Amino acid sequence: MSSSDRAAALMLALGDDHGRIIWNLLDDEEVKELSLAMSSLGTVDAKVIEELFLDFANNVSSVGTMTGNFDNTERLLSKMLPKDKVTQIMEEIRGPAGRTMWDKLGNVNEVVLATYLKNEYPQTVAVVLSKIKPEHAAAVLSVLPDDFAMEVIMRMLRMEPVQKDILDKVEQTLRTEFMNNLARTSRKDSHETIAEIFNFLDRSSETRFLTALEDRNRESAERVRALMFTFDDLQSLDSTGVQTLLRSIDKDRLGLALKGASEKLRDIFFSNMSERAAKILKEDMEAMGPVRLKDVDEAQMEIVNVAKDLADAGEIVLADNKSEDELIY
Known part of the structure; x- marks a missing residue:
């Protein structure tokens, strides 16, 4: 387990009563990183927890196994942090992976990012493209309308070092207006997930599973079939x-x-x-x-x-x- 996974397992094991004081001492980036690790941790056996956290063996051994996922993470954070802060954290970790905003933008499809940026000021787009990786910036630039793309290029050529307060403002705008909306719209319905999986089944297996699902829940089977x-x-x-x-x-x-x-x-x-x-x-x-x-x-x-x-x-x-x-x- 990585250090982030070990920390995530510890905080899940401590729960809200014992973990509250630790959460209050973490900064925003640490809370986000720890929350991301918790949400993707999966099931951790109690014996593994005891081996990793001998100092907490008495508390952990009674837990048995535990599951780290988005719902459990959000539920735990809700007991200790303001609702709006929890919402912001969960939307960010559900969105593209990356420690910083610029890392996250690097994992956004160039067409999706260009669709958002083409409605922004050329100067703002110039700042964004100067902060992400050159190969990703090139992909985004090639998708933007030609006239707009040339305006952005000219702004980048004339751009002086960006002041920190301006950079912070651009980053905050991206977080509130783009990344959070992207996280909300990218959450998949469970039926859509099953439909994608079923698309990769051979014909006989697909028929077998859909028939079995229809016997148990006709409505779900119809929704999955419609999404395939x-x-x-x-x-x-x-x-x-x-x-x-x-x-x-x-x-x-x-x-x-x-x-x-x-x-x-x-x-x-x-x-x-x-x-x-x-x-x-x-x-x-x-x-x-x-x-x-x-x-x-x-x-x-x-x-x-x-x-x-x-x-x-x-x-x-x-x-x-x-x-x-x-x-x-």
Whole structure:
């Protein structure tokens, strides 16, 4: 266990009564770092706790095992700190990882960060880009509108050393207006988490688990099924999206994936190829003969993952037919 994990286990073991005096002696950064370690600690066996904290063996041995997670951490902090402070701490540790605000920004997707920054003053954006890693700044800059990006570049070229009070103000604005909102919006519904996991199951396992879940909780099963994105959902892509996807995938894998696809989905892919390319792909598929369902599932999963990556990059729009996000032309 790292030193942070050991400290987190100790504070969880001490609880609010014995730990209050220690919490009051920590500064904000220490509270955040300790809270982050507590929230990701997981289950710690009592014997491990006793070995690590012999001075506290009498208190810890009666605890048995304990679980460190976001809920337990928030519950403990709520007993010792003001509500608004607890909310700020929890939203920060739920957001992108990093000790400082600039570390955290380095873990934010460049498209997400650029979407926020394009509404800020060019001078503010110049300060932000000068504080994050050059490779991340380059990625963000390339996503910003060209005219705005050039204005930011000019500000950076003319920028003098930034005064601490201005830097603190920019950091505080980022924390309150961007990072906290990002943490709130990035919390996943448990059904969404299960849907993402189920997307990686082979077809037989997916059916088995969904059927079992339906027997126990029909409403949850329906929500998970609605959130899942499958190979068949690619038929919602427009022609431009299909052509973009075709340029990004291995044609051999596509042929294998289409062996298990509906005629409608096959036609969508074939119609977005040249006549010659479609003919070759059809011949290749026919030459494959019988193929294992497992191999088809793996090929389909690969292509779905490529489609998701393209969607995250803003190159295509995925709109599954089971949601309210379906596009209407």
